[in-house]
Amino acid sequence: MPHDTTIEEAKPxxxxxxxxxxxxxxxxxxEDIFATGFxxxxxxxxxxxxxxxxxxxxxxxxxxxxxxFSTVDAVAALVTxxxxxxxxx
Amino acid sequence: MATRVQLxxxxxxxREEYESFARDHIAPHADAWDRSAAVPEEFITTIAATGYLxxxxxxxxxxxxxxxxGFGLLNEETGRACSSVRSLLTVHGMASQAIxxxxxxxxxxxxxxxxxxxxxxxxxxxxxxxxxxxxxxLVTTARRTEDGFVLDGAKRxxxxxxxxxxxxLFARLDGRETAFLVERGAPGLxxxxxxxxxxxxxxxxxxxxxxxxxxxxEALLGKPGFGLTAxxxxxxxxGRYSVAWGCVGLIQACLDASLSYADRREQFxxxxxxxxxxxxxxxxxxxxxxxxxxxxQQAGWLREAGDAQSVHATWLAKYFASTTAFRSxxxxxxVHGAHGCGExxxxxxxxxxxxxMELIEGTTELQQTTIAQSAYVxxxxxxxxxxxxxxxxxxxxxxxxxxx
Ligand SMILES: Cc1cc2nc3c(=O)[nH]c(=O)nc-3n(C[C@H](O)[C@H](O)[C@H](O)COP(=O)(O)OP(=O)(O)OC[C@H]3O[C@@H](n4cnc5c(N)ncnc54)[C@H](O)[C@@H]3O)c2cc1C
Numbered sequence: 001m002p003h004d005t006t007i008e009e010a011k012p013x014x015x016x017x018x019x020x021x022x023x024x025x026x027x028x029x030x031e032d033i034f035a036t037g038f039x040x041x042x043x044x045x046x047x048x049x050x051x052x053x054x055x056x057x058x059x060x061x062x063x064x065x066x067x068x069f070s071t072v073d074a075v076a077a078l079v080t081x082x083x084x085x086x087x088x089x
Numbered sequence: 090m091a092t093r094v095q096l097x098x099x100x101x102x103x104r105e106e107y108e109s110f111a112r113d114h115i116a117p118h119a120d121a122w123d124r125s126a127a128v129p130e131e132f133i134t135t136i137a138a139t140g141y142l143x144x145x146x147x148x149x150x151x152x153x154x155x156x157x158x159g160f161g162l163l164n165e166e167t168g169r170a171c172s173s174v175r176s177l178l179t180v181h182g183m184a185s186q187a188i189x190x191x192x193x194x195x196x197x198x199x200x201x202x203x204x205x206x207x208x209x210x211x212x213x214x215x216x217x218x219x220x221x222x223x224x225x226x227l228v229t230t231a232r233r234t235e236d237g238f239v240l241d242g243a244k245r246x247x248x249x250x251x252x253x254x255x256x257x258l259f260a261r262l263d264g265r266e267t268a269f270l271v272e273r274g275a276p277g278l279x280x281x282x283x284x285x286x287x288x289x290x291x292x293x294x295x296x297x298x299x300x301x302x303x304x305x306x307e308a309l310l311g312k313p314g315f316g317l318t319a320x321x322x323x324x325x326x327x328g329r330y331s332v333a334w335g336c337v338g339l340i341q342a343c344l345d346a347s348l349s350y351a352d353r354r355e356q357f358x359x360x361x362x363x364x365x366x367x368x369x370x371x372x373x374x375x376x377x378x379x380x381x382x383x384x385x386q387q388a389g390w391l392r393e394a395g396d397a398q399s400v401h402a403t404w405l406a407k408y409f410a411s412t413t414a415f416r417s418x419x420x421x422x423x424v425h426g427a428h429g430c431g432e433x434x435x436x437x438x439x440x441x442x443x444x445x446m447e448l449i450e451g452t453t454e455l456q457q458t459t460i461a462q463s464a465y466v467x468x469x470x471x472x473x474x475x476x477x478x479x480x481x482x483x484x485x486x487x488x489x490x491x492x493x
């Protein structure tokens with residue numbers, strides 16, 4: 001059984017994914033991804049797909065708040081929140 | 090990226106089913122539908138009965154929830170017969186998928202069963218008079234009222250807009266791009282047919298005017314601000330995937346038509362198929378069909394796996410397939426000579442339809458600039474994500490910024 005993902009486990013994976021888009025710009029964990037100007041209109045979909053497949057979860061319509069995706073911290077928080085949500089057995 | 094080349098036996102079987110449906114129910118009528126600029130209602134009933142309109146609807150709501158390759162094969166075989174019918178699958182699929190993916194439980198329960206059976210037809214309404222490729226320029230507005238929203242603005246070039254029962258429509262709410270489900274009967278919504286379009290003539294395009302158009306609170310789909318980045322983007326991604334496969338069918342149709350014509354027609358004492366410069370055109374069509382099909386299959390397998398790479402793979406597939414379709418169609422007309430310009434052969438329709446494929450779901454130029462920019466993703470030497478900052482070198486300062 002997979003254990004709950006912690007913030008410390010999630011963050012490096014998210015940073016590594018983002019690094020592909022940011023070239024030599026190193027994004028700070030609390031920096032607004034969308035304000036950097038580095039990402040195009042396809043980025044959010046790629047981010048959602050990454051989060052879903054990497055952490056084996058489903059991003060639902062209620063998770064679709066820009067605040068959940070705008071920083072590394074926010075994405076990590078979303079992932080840990082969703083991974084620790086009670087699952088019906 | 091490794092990918093599987095072979096279809097599974099099940100996929101090969103459904104492909105045959107789609108092919109025979111298109112051969113019996115679409116291809117014989119495609120030229121007439123093109124001339125009359127409409128797909129008849131009886132055909133919508135016929136295709137609805139097959140369940141094909143439920144391709145993008147989850148099984149729980151009565152859809153057939155085709156896997157990515159299955160949906161691709163359906164689009165290929167349909168597009169081989171008639172690009173207008175394929176475009177119905179595209180926009181209906183986009184609306185269905187958006188509701189299934191981002192809709193509330195109530196929206197899913199209300200719309201998906203009807204979309205699955207074709208009792209309701211869905212369309213996609215993003216483009217405006219002033220906002221084409223640059224969708225961020227959309228100016229249609231939504232404002233809140235006590236019991237819902239009021240929409241004002243105009244939408245152009247809406248495929249099957251004349252026929253649709255529900256529009257996945259985008260407007261600015263408090264300045265933020267937002268998706269709405271607007272029903273055909275909504276007060277203040279005016280639907281006007283678009284006449285005389287170059288290609289996909291039977292796709293029943295419409296222009297929508299929204300004047301004080303009132304929709305209920307339940308019309309809001311997804312969150313304000315995510316209309317373009319999530320809802321439209323995922324719908325367009327599906328649309329692009331569908332068009333890419335449809336273009337494979339179109340290239341195949343050009344090849345089929347040219348092979349058979351070049352086999353029969355004689356000039357200078359031999360069949361056209363024996364003239365080398367004609368062979369060049371046939372060879373390019375055959376190669377183009379095979380290459381475009383492989384790119385679509387790869388995009389399909391990556392989509393199926395939920396791989397983030399699928400986004401890029403779909404762009405490659407649509408770009409290659411649509412540009413190849415136009416070249417193939419122009420060559421198919423060339424192979425047919427004057428006969429290619431008349432109504433007796435479908436190749437002039439293929440050429441007009443293929444030009445549309447280079448405009449919809451991202452123009453050729455937008456594909457080119459986006460693909461080039463994406464090629465830079467991962468191009469920089471890999472560094473550990475945790476490496477200390479401030480190691481940027483002189484070259485990086487010149488890095489192009491990627492914007493929408
Ligand atoms: C048959 C048909 C069906 C359609 N169906 C629908 C539908 O169902 N729903 C919907 O919402 N829309 C639909 N559309 C609209 C379609 O999506 C748009 O036509 C498309 O987005 C391009 O916009 P535009 O036509 O305004 O061209 P523009 O964006 O004005 O572009 C004109 C030219 O300039 C080029 N160009 C623009 N920007 C750039 C740039 N940054 N760099 C380089 N070149 C650039 C383009 O590539 C193109 O060659 C349909 C169109 C057609 C023809």
